[in-house]
Amino acid sequence: MDMTGAQWRKSTKSGSNGGDCVEVADNLPGVVFVRDTKNRDGGTLTFGPAAWQGFVKLVKEFGPVG
Template sequence: MDLSNAQWRTSTRSSNGGNTCVEVADNLPDAVHVRDSKDRQGPVLTFTTDAWRTFVHTVHTH
């Protein structure tokens, strides 16, 4: 998977020096990618845009 054009943004819930550091790239077609900002070379989770929307909606409503 080529993520060289991914534009990563840090979660607003992340804090400087904290343990929660999630980055999301949603600028690529048909997928949203999520990674740990403390391990940028590590694994990347990939979701369809529909699955990501459902996840975000569920988190916001619970």
């Protein structure tokens, strides 16, 4: 999938100490990309907007797992 033009931002829940960080690009129509900040070339998860919104809602409701 073409990620040209993706504008990545770090999760607001990611710390500034270089720990577990996630970046999200949700500026392209019809797709949301997610990647690991520490391993940007290690792969990207791709979600549809509705699936991503559902995931975010669940995380806000139940908190992170781990």
